[in-house]
Amino acid sequence: MTATSRRIVLRALVLWGGLALLLVLPPAAALADQPFYLTLVTRMLIFAIAALSLDLILGYGAMVSFGHAAYLGVGAYAVGILAYHGVNAAWIQWPVAIVASALVAALIGLVSLRTSGVYFIMITLAFAQMLYFLGISLKIYGGDDGLTINARTDFGGVIDLASNVVLYYLVLAVLLGFLLLGQRLIASRFGMVIRGAKSNERRMRALGFPTVRYRLVAFVIAGTMCGVAGVLLANLTNFTSPAYMHWTRSGELMVMVILGGMGSLIGPIFGAFALLALEEVLSSYTQHWQFILGPVLILIVLFAKRGIYGLLGAARESAAAGPPAAGPPHG
């Protein structure tokens, strides 16, 4: 067996084995009487959704959005505010959250995509910060302290989210659905345009593609997916707060994408699991775990750019297309 085919087998083993583990986790956690792990892995899966959505624009479109956590907050606040006013029905909460995060992404994208490079990074950061301060100033919805949600989304008896196990499987289903959707999107003509604009914007424009419009659509899709992650996060924690939108959260999402392997969609899922597991382990040893995590991040950026998924020999989008520019190149 050649090295390449061994790698392919190894990768298939890791992926299908990982999926099998995820499927049997709830009964296993129940048997071992460790409900904590069910909550932890649900959290990991939710952040995997958010990281995957960021990878769509970061890995494939070279849009370095430093404000992606804003949509987590929009989704979570949509659930929180509706629940505060006594609306728990899924058929209202979900569409409102989806439309709200799409709208916010469209507005942010409209302004930020006018710029490129480091401007794009700073502007997405500043907009997320603006929403963070908006959350703090919403005194009737808890302001700085956040808003407790007294009931999870009500699916009218079809799915009972009050059970943590049901919520877990819903989150897993959403993640797998978004993964498939993302892969279809990347392989489609639309995805080709986005990737083409990443490697040579001017040529794509010369071919007649309105690249900014394509980017905006990708930006909105990614924001909406992350909004759904926010809905799930609010359901998991029964809580929403401005902290979901804090800029360090956006930074963590970027770290997850890089750690797992940018431009692979599956990689960021590994990244989310790895980062949250690392945080969990470090914080059990010392309260100063960020003192260790910071330098670890620097080392990863300097020496392990291909990420965990890259170690498994997966072909990476940016390996073929050269190093990503920060933000859409201007032209």
Added chain:
Amino acid sequence: MVIDPQLLAFQALNGLQLGVMLFLMAAGLTLVFGIMNLINLAHGSLYMVGAYFAATLQGWSGSFVLAALLAIPATLVLGVAVELVVLRTLYDRDHLDQVLATFGLILFFNEAVRIVWGPSALFMTTPDFLSGQVALPFGIIYPSYRFAIIAVGLAVALFLYGLISHTRVGMLIRAGASNRAMVGALGVDVKFLYTAVFALGTALAGIAGLMAGPILSVESGMGEPILILTFVVIVIGGIGSIRGAFMGALLIGVVDTLGRSFLPGLLRATFNPQVANAAGPALASMLIYILMALVLAFRPQGLFPARAA
């Protein structure tokens, strides 16, 4: 609603004071970006460490002046060390790598100060000779210390203008900003130039941290709010431009301060109180970001771009 002119003048001075603080930060950040093409998120951490150094030294010596004389060089040394160990390897990396690595630096520094100085905030006192108030024309009374901040900020701006426009070092800095490779090819020690520019930026952040000490609490994470405001300043002013940083900083400082103090009142005068009470603070805190969006919509390269496109 009638706006009290004295209050307006007082708040305008506060805005100016915030503006010059932002300028101290923005000047360093924009120089480092303009010349090394490095986006340094840890700039706010240097500001924080500068404030911690100053607070500690003042605590030991009891003298603000002595603290200032020692804290700024100490911050500078730390900044140069960070440049030599980490940032130097990032100059040729893309912006994404720079953002992530300097994000790691922020986590490191925020936790490091908690380990060294403990979790609770430190407080600095204003020096005795600045603890009074100054009487300005038209019966405006303003705290001397805040007035001193404005004076220091304007003096630094003047110094930077002289340095960059009229000295050989400044010429190299300008040359480096427009074509780094060419400056290197002409025989200038570019590595040394980079370190020197970074040291200058660090010293400015250290001054900002020192001056902020007596008016804010010195605590872990204090660097990030001002860092993000600084980003807004540079984006509005035009990245790489000192003049843009100055104008942008004053604009943001004044708009933010006046917005927070008068916008809720103005809204109350126009809308019903319930709406105004809810929307006023929210709108005031979003004002500068809306301003930034407007500037970008009409001038994506900022108001004073460093280079003509």
